[in-house]
Amino acid sequence: MDSVTQFVLGASISGALLGPRIGAKSLLVGGIVATLPDLDSLVPLDDVIDNMTYHRGFSHSVIVQTALAPFIAYVVGKIVPSSWEHKKTLFLTVWLALITHSLLDSLTTYGTQIFWPLEIGPPVALPAVFIIDPVYTLLLLIGISAIFFARNRPGGGFRTNRIMLALGCAYLAVGLTGNTIISSRASADPQFRDMRIHVQPTAFNLLVWQVTAISEDRIATGLTSLFNDCGIRSLVTVPRQQIPSGIAEIPPSVKRLEWFTDGFFTYGEKDGARTITDLRMGFYPNYVFSFKFAEGPMDNMIIIPPEQIQLTYRDRADEMFSQMAETLKGCDNS
Numbered sequence: 001m002d003s004v005t006q007f008v009l010g011a012s013i014s015g016a017l018l019g020p021r022i023g024a025k026s027l028l029v030g031g032i033v034a035t036l037p038d039l040d041s042l043v044p045l046d047d048v049i050d051n052m053t054y055h056r057g058f059s060h061s062v063i064v065q066t067a068l069a070p071f072i073a074y075v076v077g078k079i080v081p082s083s084w085e086h087k088k089t090l091f092l093t094v095w096l097a098l099i100t101h102s103l104l105d106s107l108t109t110y111g112t113q114i115f116w117p118l119e120i121g122p123p124v125a126l127p128a129v130f131i132i133d134p135v136y137t138l139l140l141l142i143g144i145s146a147i148f149f150a151r152n153r154p155g156g157g158f159r160t161n162r163i164m165l166a167l168g169c170a171y172l173a174v175g176l177t178g179n180t181i182i183s184s185r186a187s188a189d190p191q192f193r194d195m196r197i198h199v200q201p202t203a204f205n206l207l208v209w210q211v212t213a214i215s216e217d218r219i220a221t222g223l224t225s226l227f228n229d230c231g232i233r234s235l236v237t238v239p240r241q242q243i244p245s246g247i248a249e250i251p252p253s254v255k256r257l258e259w260f261t262d263g264f265f266t267y268g269e270k271d272g273a274r275t276i277t278d279l280r281m282g283f284y285p286n287y288v289f290s291f292k293f294a295e296g297p298m299d300n301m302i303i304i305p306p307e308q309i310q311l312t313y314r315d316r317a318d319e320m321f322s323q324m325a326e327t328l329k330g331c332d333n334s
Helices: 001-016 026-043 048-053 062-081 085-106 134-149 158-188 252-260 313-328
Strands: 196-201 207-215 219-226 234-239 265-269 274-280 292-293 300-309
Touching: 001 026, 001 085, 001 158, 026 062, 026 134, 026 196, 048 252, 048 292, 062 085, 085 207, 134 158, 134 292, 158 196, 158 207, 158 219, 207 313, 219 313, 234 313, 252 274, 252 292
Parallel strands: none
Antiparallel strands: 196 207, 207 219, 219 234, 265 274, 274 292, 292 300
16 A cells, blocks of 8 residues: 555554553554555665565565564654553554554555565465555544544544544455455356456445456456446457567566566567566556566567566556446446
């Protein structure tokens, strides 16, 4: 999720636990601690694919976070002495602020390496919400605002914050339920027979969902809605290339991207260059993470430093939102 949402989630948790004990300053404590895992994005790497695939790695591991939580709690206690008077609550707050960051990230498409350094599979991704979800963020923001603006009043807004935090959890549960429903529909759809399926909510909502399916030689993607059973709309089916032509040895970072996507990738060609594309993020043919990594004639391909193919806002947004609106209409508009 975006950093703002992670901040307000940590602030909400801290407000619920530490808030009644140390007041509104608990919001800042929880918010800052909850953003610490994203400091890994500041680690400079020379390869743009590595920048993508090493994010949400070691700093998002619940194993690492659990090990570091006592130290971070001790540092917080030194900076905010009033919190150290409630050591057990402070430790629990810090631990929850850290691990809920990673657990929330794992509910998005991108994927999160929550079990690092254990090698037990690709990053965990159980898409229940889009990476930016204004409804979820607003629920949490209302809760922490109640604490801040009522900080000098009886009750301090803590009850409102707990209610909003609970509603936020319920919202995530709705997203997980939606994923289950759409996955079941897609699995039963003959258009996706014998294909692996990936289901995720579309931008900023839980109303319209994207289904992406892959086989050895085919990609199929389309939209559907939780609120009608009109099947898959705006369906696109195209060939899939699993092995890049003209490449003797695939670079390590490109192989890592294959792993990172849990197999939802395709190789391709653009302007004479070989490309690899993450099929989970974007609408065909405009995917967010598509990289050039080799160029030249077929008989003399040269590996180059990966270069991300940039999309304009119009590429990414215009068609997507028009298709989303069409998907929400009745079945007669198919």
